[in-house]
Amino acid sequence: MNQLGEMLSCHGSTKKQILNTALGKVVGHYTQVVNSEAIKIGCGGAINDNSKTIIIACNYGVGQSNIENPYKTGSPCSNCGNCFNETLCNCNKLCQNFGVLDLLTCKCNCPGYASGDECENLNCNKTDQEYGCQALDKLDWCVFSNIKPACPHMCGLCTL
Structure with a gap:
């Protein structure tokens, strides 16, 4: 080894x-x-x-x-749908934009501002104000990974 x-x-x-x-x-x-x-x-x-x-x-x-x-x-893989080598849960997915992976169904639960199989699409139809971004009036906040997907217009990921 x-x-x-x-x-x-x-x-x-x-x-x-x-x-x-x-x-x-x-x-x-x-x-x-x-x-x-x-x-x-x-x-x-x-x-x-x-x-x-x-x-x-x-x-x-x-x-x-x-x-x-x-x-x-618990036992290995007792809380997931797909098991690799009888020890590791493996969906082979990575939920983006703060989506949460449900290991039992191997599906991403996306926040309201994201969609897609892995929450890879940002909802640019809604405004940042719907997610409370108006309180963050400085572009400096966009350096934080949790702010970018929640405030895509302010951070330049979406255009109106």
């Missing part, structure tokens, strides 16, 4: 350490790896031969959402 695989496979012992850790310690990296809603996970690593260190970086289609309850108790 490669070193990245070994690191990811040791989460059982890490979980024990996390549960015994004093409150207030940062555990976000671990809880993101085991997060029951994490999808489209990609990790890469590099070894520095001089310092004998390993650097691992991961990217997730869904970011950290609930650090207090990052995973659900």
